[in-house]
Amino acid sequence: MSLASTPTADPWGYHTVRIHEITPEVADVATYHLGFDDSAVAAAYRFQPGQFNMLYLPGFGEVPISLSADPRSSTTWAHTVRAVGNVTQKLARSKVGDTLGLRGPFGSGWPLHTAEGHDVVLVAGGLGIAPLRPAIYELLRQANRFRSLTLLYGSRTPDTILFEHELPEWSQRGMSVQITVDRASPTWSGHVGVVTLLLDRLPLSDPQQTSVLMCGPEVMMRFVGKSALARGIPESQLWLSMERNMQCAIGLCGHCQLGPTFICKDGPVYRHDHLAPFLNVEGL
Numbered sequence: 088m089s090l091a092s093t094p095t096a097d098p099w100g101y102h103t104v105r106i107h108e109i110t111p112e113v114a115d116v117a118t119y120h121l122g123f124d125d126s127a128v129a130a131a132y133r134f135q136p137g138q139f140n141m142l143y144l145p146g147f148g149e150v151p152i153s154l155s156a157d158p159r160s161s162t163t164w165a166h167t168v169r170a171v172g173n174v175t176q177k178l179a180r181s182k183v184g185d186t187l188g189l190r191g192p193f194g195s196g197w198p199l200h201t202a203e204g205h206d207v208v209l210v211a212g213g214l215g216i217a218p219l220r221p222a223i224y225e226l227l228r229q230a231n232r233f234r235s236l237t238l239l240y241g242s243r244t245p246d247t248i249l250f251e252h253e254l255p256e257w258s259q260r261g262m263s264v265q266i267t268v269d270r271a272s273p274t275w276s277g278h279v280g281v282v283t284l285l286l287d288r289l290p291l292s293d294p295q296q297t298s299v300l301m302c303g304p305e306v307m308m309r310f311v312g313k314s315a316l317a318r319g320i321p322e323s324q325l326w327l328s329m330e331r332n333m334q335c336a337i338g339l340c341g342h343c344q345l346g347p348t349f350i351c352k353d354g355p356v357y358r359h360d361h362l363a364p365f366l367n368v369e370g371l
């Protein structure tokens with residue numbers, strides 16, 4: 088079931104990509120569907136769920152952004168981006184037909200093969216669902232290889248739930264989807280509270296055969312890790328994606344060093360026990 092990613096022959100080399108479509112998601116967040124101008128590059132481009140690209144907007148800068156769409160889509164692929172600062176706000180002002188530079192894909196992917204035969208639990212916080220979405224497509228496509236699939240998703244409010252229109256389809260295809268919000272609206276009738284509570288309450292038939300993939304704010308991942316360990320899930324079956332700031336994406340500049348590792352090249356997806364000693368240290 089492994090998906091190869093395109094080896095990046097020249098990690099500094101940019102390809103021109105064009106915005107084919109922009110899907111507004113929630114406030115300040117949109118999904119950009121991109122395509123290569125060069126059809127040969129397009130045909131060769133492959134990524135693994137969990138990997139990221141460096142997007143370059145001339146005159147503004149370059150940012151790492153996870154791939155958020157189906158890894159097997161052969162025409163365009165997508166990045167779901169929150170406009171927070173210089174580069175991402177410029178991207179938010181872009182239009183269909185505009186071009187940008189792209190290098191990638193970079194980094195480690197979700198190791199879905201290690202979860203085969205397991206109950207797979209995905210825990211997402213906020214925009215953390217974007218790097219998990221390619222894994223969701225892949226898990227659903229190969230659902231018979233896993234004992235069960237569960238998505239626990241925490242959002243600040245009901246109107247910041249990402250990919251809401253897709254959730255019913257994921258449920259229909261066999262994934263148990265549970266959502267919680269920090270602050271309810273008058274019409275919200277679902278769970279309220281942090282996503283860790285959903286994990287605490289989730290019935291686990293066999294913790295030893297359970298794998299957890301998580302992405303969200305670091306504080307969320309610390310608590311999810313603790314909860315999963317307390318439930319008896321082996322640490323070697325907990326995986327997380329780190330999204331600290333980075334620059335070169337190839338382990339040279341040192342901006343994203345975390346303990347002995349570089350998030351851009353050793354991550355962003357790590358096994359929990361490889362990172363746990365450094366998770367509580369903010370400045371690393």
Ligand SMILES: Cc1cc2nc3c(=O)[nH]c(=O)nc-3n(C[C@H](O)[C@H](O)[C@H](O)COP(=O)(O)OP(=O)(O)OC[C@H]3O[C@@H](n4cnc5c(N)ncnc54)[C@H](O)[C@@H]3O)c2cc1C
Nearest residue numbers: 150151152153167168169171172173174175330331332355
């Ligand atoms: C591996 C990886 C994958 C990512 N995937 C996505 C994604 O799919 N979608 C998405 O919207 N964002 C993602 N990010 C975060 C994204 O790279 C930053 O939001 C972006 O670099 C901000 O650049 P800017 O020029 O717009 O903001 P800046 O002007 O550089 O910064 C604006 C504010 O955002 C803060 N900031 C900058 N980078 C980060 C960061 N990495 N984490 C937290 N705060 C940051 C700054 O400290 C500042 O307060 C990812 C980051 C990494 C490392």
